[in-house]
Each structure stands twice: as C-alpha cells, then as structure tokens.
Amino acid sequence: xxxxxxxxxxxxxxxxxxxxxxxxxxxxxxxxxxxxxxxxxxxxxxxxxxxxxxxxxxxxxxxxxxxxxxxxxxxxxxxxxxxxxxxxxxxxxxxxxxxxxxxxxxxxxxxxxxxxxxxxxxxxxxxxxxxxxxxxxxxxxxxxxxxxxxxxxxxxxxxxxxxxxxxxxxxxxxxxxxxxxxxxxxxxxxxxxxxxxxxxxxxxxxxxxxxxxxxxxxx
Numbered sequence: 001x002x003x004x005x006x007x008x009x010x011x012x013x014x015x016x017x018x019x020x021x022x023x024x025x026x027x028x029x030x031x032x033x034x035x036x037x038x039x040x041x042x043x044x045x046x047x048x049x050x051x052x053x054x055x056x057x058x059x060x061x062x063x064x065x066x067x068x069x070x071x072x073x074x075x076x077x078x079x080x081x082x083x084x085x086x087x088x089x090x091x092x093x094x095x096x097x098x099x100x101x102x103x104x105x106x107x108x109x110x111x112x113x114x115x116x117x118x119x120x121x122x123x124x125x126x127x128x129x130x131x132x133x134x135x136x137x138x139x140x141x142x143x144x145x146x147x148x149x150x151x152x153x154x155x156x157x158x159x160x161x162x163x164x165x166x167x168x169x170x171x172x173x174x175x176x177x178x179x180x181x182x183x184x185x186x187x188x189x190x191x192x193x194x195x196x197x198x199x200x201x202x203x204x205x206x207x208x209x210x211x212x213x214x215x216x217x218x219x
Contacts, residue, residue, distance in 0.1 A: 051189075052091070052169035053182060054108055054126035060181040068170050068182075077172070080134075080179035080186055089173040096166040105129065107160050108167050109149040111185065115157040118184040125183035126161070128169050132188040134179050146188050 053059070055069040060078045071077075076084040100107045108126040111119060119125065127133075129150040152158045172180075177190045 050106060050128045050130040050169075052093075052128040052131065052171035054128070055092075055168040055170055057125055057127070057170075058123070058183045068172070069168070071172065077174070077178070077180050080181070085174050085176075085178050087172050088175060091171040091173070092168065094166060094168045097162055097164055098166075100162045100166065104160070104162070107162050108169075109153060110159055110161045111149075111152075111183070112157040116152075116185055118186075120184055123183060125185060126163075126167065127182070127185070127187070128171075129160075134186040134188055 053068045055067070057068045058065045059068050059071065061071075062076050062078050062084045071087060071090070073087055073089055075087050077087065079085055095106060107129070109129055111125045111127070113119065113124055114121040127149040130148045132146040133149055133152065135145055135147055150160070153160060172189055174189050177188055179186050180189055181187075
C-alpha cells in the first residue's frame with residue numbers, strides 16, 4: 001500500500017467501472033486472513049482512509065464540477081448551505097485488487113447511475129465504505145441523518161466491488177464538518193462514521209415516488 005499526503009494530485013485515467021463479480025467478495029462482515037507470504041502487497045493498514053472518495057468522483061466546487069483527483073490544498077468546495085470552504089489538506093492511498101481481496105471491508109461501494117434520487121443517470125460513483133452519506137431531512141428534523149456508504153448496499157444497484165486495477169482513495173480535510181455533493185450524493189466530510197447503535201435509532205430511508213431508495217443495513 002502506498003500512502004501519501006499531497007498538495008497537488010495528478011490526473012487519473014478512466015473511471016474504474018469494471019469490477020470483479022460479487023462472487024469474488026467474501027461476506028461483508030468477514031475479512032479474509034492476512035496472507036503472510038505477500039510482502040509486496042501487504043493488507044491495508046488500520047489508518048486506511050475509509051471515509052474517502054475514489055479518485056474519479058465528481059465534486060461540486062464554486063467554479064463547477066471537478067474530479068476529486070484534480071483538487072489540491074487551497075481549492076474551494078461548494079457546501080449544501082451554499083457557502084464555499086477551502087481544502088486544508090489531502091490524503092491519498094492506493095490499494096491494489098490483491099490488497100482489497102485480503103481486506104475486503106476496505107473495498108469501495110459502487111452506486112450505479114441513478115441508484116439514489118439525485119444521482120446522474122449516466123455516471124456511477126465509487127465511495128469508501130465508511131464515508132457518511134446525508135439522508136433526509138427526516139420528518140420533524142431540520143437536517144438529515146448520516147449513514148455510512150456501506151449501509152446502502154443491497155447487492156444490486158449499490159454494492160461492494162473490487163476494481164481490477166484497485167482503488168485510489170482521496171480524503172479531503174476541511175476546518176469544520178460540511179456537506180459536500182459528490183456525483184449527486186450528499187456526504188459529510190470530517191464526520192466520524194455512525195455506530196450501529198446510532199443507526200438503529202434513526203428512521204431508515206424509504207421509497208419516494210417511483211424512485212428506488214435503499215434501507216440502510218446494520219453491518
């Protein structure tokens with residue numbers, strides 16, 4: 001695993017839409033044993049940024065939509081409240097397919113085009129499994145609840161995947177927690193993932209009109 005902190009990130013290639021079949025993944029709750037004979041590709045470390053974006057994720061900025069791997073320290077992001085906030089620092093890590101197989105809970109969550117109501121019908125989005133997604137607002141509340149991306153998996157339009165070329169995770173650090181739009185999905189940056197207990201006490205997303213919406217699972 002190669003981990004770096006960058007002030008300037010190079011451009012990536014095509015979005016990793018081709019992924020291994022679901023059968024290649026073990027249970028979402030069970031990580032494979034570490035293979036002690038793979039020193040070249042060790043399993044991801046405990047500090048792997050699982051609240052991160054895949055490198056090709058489109059992010060809303062004051063000047064328009066940009067890929068997250070084109071952003072650098074000092075660039076500005078557009079928040080849900082309509083304000084702009086600067087990026088203080090950026091962490092990036094690349095995990096190979098081999099590493100993801102050995103630590104499958106580090107694999108990204110793929111949201112197919114249109115999987116959530118505000119998403120593009122033409123572009124898929126990959127997110128790190130613990131990145132908090134804002135859902136709502138729920139009835140009687142002013143703001144939405146937060147669910148980790150993994151909670152939306154149903155094995156269909158939203159699912160765990162292992163891209164053949166691995167995944168490059170990029171985490172953006174802000175001064176304060178903010179809601180940012182990533183490919184039509186509102187996520188909370190600098191927010192710790194919800195615990196199973198807290199998720200259990202939050203009303204689950206439900207069907208809205210004719211758009212398929214997914215109930216978060218307690219993983």
